[in-house]
Every structure is written in structure tokens, then in C-alpha cells.
Amino acid sequence: MPSLLPDSKPALLARTALVLALLASLSVAGCAVGPDYRRPDAPPVDRYTAQPLPAATAAAKAADGDAQRFLQGHDVPARWWTTFDNPELTRRVNTALAHSPSIASAQAALRQARENADAARGGLFPSADLGAGATRQKLSAAQSRQTGSGGPYTVYNASVSVGYTLDLFGGVRRGIEAQLAQADYQQAQLDTTYLTLAANVVTTSLQEASLREQVRATEQIVDMQRESLDIAQKQLKIGAKSLSDTLAVRSQLAATEATLPPLRAQLAATRNQLASYLGTTPAQLQLQPLTLDAVTLPSDIPVSLPSNLVEQRPDIRAASAQLHAASAQVGVATAAMLPQVTLSGSVGSEALRAGDLFSAGTGAWSLGLGLTQPLFHGGELLHKKRAARAGMDKAVADWQQTVLNAFQNVADALQALDYDAQGLAAQAIAESTASQQLDLVHRQFQLGATGYLNLLDAQRTYQQARIGLIKARSARLADTAALYAALGGGWRSDTRVASQKP
Known part of the structure; x- marks a missing residue:
């Protein structure tokens, strides 16, 4: 193919390319304006609660009553839900992590953020575009007298153009840094979704088991009271008991039966919520029975060091990434106020016939160097910089509040375990x-030594105590899961992104 340039031009282009390369190297090696990110320090404390934690919780002579030992300085395992040693609970969590749309949404957001970060890297390289076109035109009479031809005629052209803006003050690099920080934020959000979903599945499953046992216990009380009503009605017929005794038993039975529909409604709503967590509909939900007796209370509870909490909690890592992005935006806004140097060039061919393109004498080229220094923009650039500074101050305050909330969550969970x-x-x-009182009163009733009112009172007291015990067992298991979540859950789905150099 014939050369598109006269023989005297290649040396000029070579020198220009060398200058372009040198300037590009200087722009990449140059300093980046704006503050360099540094994560704030964690609170200088060595414990979470106002008073030092006991070595272990209290013990009780009941199911799930073993003492729990606090292992200071130990990190939470990544698959912390397996410490409950229940295959059905583990299966539910694994199913939720594999099928929940919330996980798919967070993963897509992370991919989007990473692609945006990769796209931002393109600003460090020259842009090249291939163009081709045809223009039909006619010159004016005055132009025709000067050129000797007025047309109309068609001009065909084909060219390659290259442009490059030197990143002398690091505006492009700060923009890349901001995008990488956004990818870090989405990574932390994904980890938050994993942790929250796992915790919700565990606690909701425990609530389901608790409600099912509450329903069963209430049904047993109902059966007991129906038996008492049957006896009362028989004794009323033979005149051994008064009508008031029978009415009292019937009233208590109705009151107990009235507690069943709300419990069953809660149980149904809990199962529907589990279906949503597991990524299915209530009609498609298939669950194996889960009982509190089949769930093992973890006896050794790891308690991470306070200094490690800022790395383990995904919400704190998300706040750190937002702070990183905000600090990088200050650099972007600062660089926008400084001179911008742009290099451009093109090489191509123009001809009156398409077949003559790239033939001798049709070559055309251009080289350009541009310098832009903002002078007056009505205060726009200055206020954008101040806004970026305010955004960074807000991100610092948000980070501090997130850390305070995290320490509060851990303290609440630790104290809840002790009080549970x-x-x-x-x-x-x-x-x-x-239970002992009910047995005693029931025997006394059979011997005629006490009346229905005492028996009904004993039954009511036993029902409340049994439901309370079921709730206490469930609360202790659920608060253990809450502590694992408050400590960050040990889950890290991927490495950080913003640590990469732009």
C-alpha cells in the first residue's frame, strides 16, 4: 500500500510519538492531588462491655442449660451455623445461600462495580478511533471562482484518530481509585447479605421450632382441660358439683383454646418467611421437622478482639470503602481545577472517488497539543471541591457511627447470653x-380434697411456665446466633479490591 504521508514526515511522527510516550510516563508517575486514604483507627478499648465478661455463663438443670464459655481472642468460624450441630439447620442455610435472589442481586452489583472499575482504567490509555465517511457538497459561486470547480461532488475519507489526556495531577487515577473503592463497597455488601441471610435463616428456624413446641404444649393443656370438663359435667349430672364449677372449667378451656390460633398464625407466617429466605414460595417449601431438642447449644463461644472487629464486620468494611471513595473524589474535584494537557493526532486519506482512497497524493495527517486552564466557571469547580470535602467528612462520621453501632451490637449480644x-x-x-404443683393438686382433686378452681389455677400456671421454658431455650439459641452475626460471622467471600494500584 502506498504511504499515506510524504517521505519527510515519518521522522516527525516518530519524534512526536516519543514525546507522547515521555509525557504519558510523566503523567502516570506524577503525584495525585487530594488526600491519600487512611482508615480511621478503631476505638482504643480491650473489651466490649462496661464490666469484664465472666469466664462462662450460668448453668441450668434443663435442656440447653449447659454453661457457655467465652473464648477471648478467638475468631468466629466462617460456617458458624454448623456449630449448632443440626443437619437440617445446615441444609437450610446452604439452600438459602445457593438460591436466594438477594444473593444473586448482591453478586450482580459486585460484578457491575468491578466492570466499572475496569472501565475507569481506560482513562490511563490513549483512545483510538477509526472513521470513514462520504460527503456530498457544492461550493458557492465565490468559492468556485477561486477553486475553479463548484461541484456538486462527493468527498470520501477514511482516517484513524488518536487522543490522549495527560493525567498530570492524578485526576484519572483518583477516579479509578474511587471506582475500586465502590467495588470494595459492593464486596462488603455481598458479605453483609451472606451474613444477614444466614443469621435470618438460623433465627427464623429456631423461632419455627419454638412455636411448634408452644403449639404442642398448649394442645396438651387443652386435652387436660377437656378431660377436666368432662369430669365436671358428669359430676354436675349426679349433683356432686355445682354449675359454677363446670362453667369455670369451660371458661378456662375456651381461654386456653383461644391462644392456639395466634400461635398457629405465627407458625404459618414464620414458615412463609423461611420460604422467602430459601428462595422459594410457601407452596413449594419442603422442610424437615426441626426441634429444639435436636439443636445443640454451642458450649465454646469465640469472642474476637475489639481491634479485629473493624475487619470482620462487613458493614464496617462497607463504610470504610465509602470513606475511601469519598476521599478519592476530593482528588478528582481538585484535579479538575488544574491545567489539562491533551494530545491528539490523526492520519487518513481523502479522495473524490472511493476507489482512489489510499492512493498517492490523498494522504492527510494532523498533530495537536492542547492546554486548558480553567479560569472562571461561576464558582462551579470550587464548590464541587468543597462538596467533595463535605462528602468525605460525612463518610468519616458515618464510619464512626457504624463502628459504635457494631460495638453496641456485640455488647448487647454478649450480655444477652449471660442473662439468657x-x-x-x-x-x-x-x-x-x-409441674410438681399440678401433679399434687390433681391427686388432691381426685381424692376430693380440693376444688376445680385450684386445679384450673395449677393448670394455668403450668401452661405459662412450660411456654416460658420453651421461649427461654429458643432465646438462648437465637442470641448465640446473634452474637456470631454481631462479630461479623467470619465470612469473607473474596479479597479486597481497592488495595490494587490503579
Whole structure:
């Protein structure tokens, strides 16, 4: 193919390319304006609660009543839900992590953020475009007298153009840094989704098991009271008991039966919620029975160091990424106020016939160097920089508040475990005492030594104590899961992104 340029031009283009390469190297190696990101320090504390934690919680003579030991300085395992040692619970969590649309949404958001970060890297390289076209035109009479031809005629052209804006002050690099920080944020959001979903599945499953046992316990009380009503009605017929005794038994039976529909409604709603977590509809939900007796209370509870919490909690990592992005935006806004140097060039061919393109004498080229220094934009650039600074200040405050909330969550969960153990011990005594009292009153009733009112009162007390014990067991298991989640869950789905150099 014939050369598109006169023989004297290649040396000029070579020198220009060399200058372009040198300037590009300087722009990449140059400093980047704006603050360099540094994560704030974690609170300088060595514990989460106002008072030092005990070595272990209280123990109770009841199911799930073992003492729990706090292992200071140990990190939460990634698959913390397996510490409950229940295959059905583990299956539910794994199913949710594999099929929940919320996970798919967070994964797509992460891919989008990473692609945007990769797209931002393109600003570090020259842009090249291939163009071709045809123009039909006619010159004016005045132009025709000067050129000797007025047309109309068609001009065909084909060219390659190259442009490059030197990143002398790091505006492009700060923009890339901001996009990488956004990818970090989406990564932390994905980890948050994993952690939240796992915690929700565990706690909702425990709530389902608790409600099912509450329904079963209430049904047993109902059967007991129906038996008492049957006896009362028979004794009323033979005149051994008064009508008021029979009405009292019937009233208590109705009151107990009235507690069943709300419990069953809660159970149904809990199962529907589980279906949503597991990524299916209530009609398609298939669950194996889960009982509190089949769930093992973890006896060793890892408690991470406070200094490690800022790395383990995904919401804190998300706040750190937002702060990183905000600090990079200050650099972008600062660089926009400084000179911009642009290099451009093109080479191509123009001809009056398409077949003559790239033939001798049709070559055309251009080289350009542009310098732009903003002078007056009505205060736009200055206020954008100030806005970026304010955004960074907001991100710092948001990070601090997120950390405070995280420490509060851990403190609440730790203290809840300690108080749950004490509450379970007291509730176990109450249930045992109420059971013994009911047996005693029932025997006295059969011997005619006491009346229906005492029997009904004993039944009511036993029902409340038994339901309370079920709730206490469920609360202790659920608060253990809440502590795992408050400590960050140990889940890290991927490595960080913003640590990469633009």
C-alpha cells in the first residue's frame, strides 16, 4: 500500500510519538492531588462491655442449660451455623445461600462495580478511533471562482484518530481509585447479605421450632382441660358439683383454646418467611421437622478482639470503602481545577472517488497539543471541591457511627447470653415447680380434697411456665446466633479490591 504521508514526515511522527510516550510516563508517575486514604483507627478499648465478661455463663438443670464459655481472642468460624450441630439447620442455610435472589442481586452489583472499575482504567490509555465517511457538497459561486470547480461532488475519507489526556495531577487515577473503592463497597455488601441471610435463616428456624413446641404444649393443656370438663359435667349430672364449677372449667378451656390460633398464625407466617429466605414460595417449601431438642447449644463461644472487629464486620468494611471513595473524589474535584494537557493526532486519506482512497497524493495527517486552564466557571469547580470535602467528612462520621453501632451490637449480644442463661435457670425451676404443683393438686382433686378452681389455677400456671421454658431455650439459641452475626460471622467471600494500584 502506498504511504499515506510524504517521505519527510515519518521522522516527525516518530519524534512526536516519543514525546507522547515521555509525557504519558510523566503523567502516570506524577503525584495525585487530594488526600491519600487512611482508615480511621478503631476505638482504643480491650473489651466490649462496661464490666469484664465472666469466664462462662450460668448453668441450668434443663435442656440447653449447659454453661457457655467465652473464648477471648478467638475468631468466629466462617460456617458458624454448623456449630449448632443440626443437619437440617445446615441444609437450610446452604439452600438459602445457593438460591436466594438477594444473593444473586448482591453478586450482580459486585460484578457491575468491578466492570466499572475496569472501565475507569481506560482513562490511563490513549483512545483510538477509526472513521470513514462520504460527503456530498457544492461550493458557492465565490468559492468556485477561486477553486475553479463548484461541484456538486462527493468527498470520501477514511482516517484513524488518536487522543490522549495527560493525567498530570492524578485526576484519572483518583477516579479509578474511587471506582475500586465502590467495588470494595459492593464486596462488603455481598458479605453483609451472606451474613444477614444466614443469621435470618438460623433465627427464623429456631423461632419455627419454638412455636411448634408452644403449639404442642398448649394442645396438651387443652386435652387436660377437656378431660377436666368432662369430669365436671358428669359430676354436675349426679349433683356432686355445682354449675359454677363446670362453667369455670369451660371458661378456662375456651381461654386456653383461644391462644392456639395466634400461635398457629405465627407458625404459618414464620414458615412463609423461611420460604422467602430459601428462595422459594410457601407452596413449594419442603422442610424437615426441626426441634429444639435436636439443636445443640454451642458450649465454646469465640469472642474476637475489639481491634479485629473493624475487619470482620462487613458493614464496617462497607463504610470504610465509602470513606475511601469519598476521599478519592476530593482528588478528582481538585484535579479538575488544574491545567489539562491533551494530545491528539490523526492520519487518513481523502479522495473524490472511493476507489482512489489510499492512493498517492490523498494522504492527510494532523498533530495537536492542547492546554486548558480553567479560569472562571461561576464558582462551579470550587464548590464541587468543597462538596467533595463535605462528602468525605460525612463518610468519616458515618464510619464512626457504624463502628459504635457494631460495638453496641456485640455488647448487647454478649450480655444477652449471660442473662439468657440466668433466665433459663429460673424458668427451669419455675416449670419444674409448676409441674410438681399440678401433679399434687390433681391427686388432691381426685381424692376430693380440693376444688376445680385450684386445679384450673395449677393448670394455668403450668401452661405459662412450660411456654416460658420453651421461649427461654429458643432465646438462648437465637442470641448465640446473634452474637456470631454481631462479630461479623467470619465470612469473607473474596479479597479486597481497592488495595490494587490503579
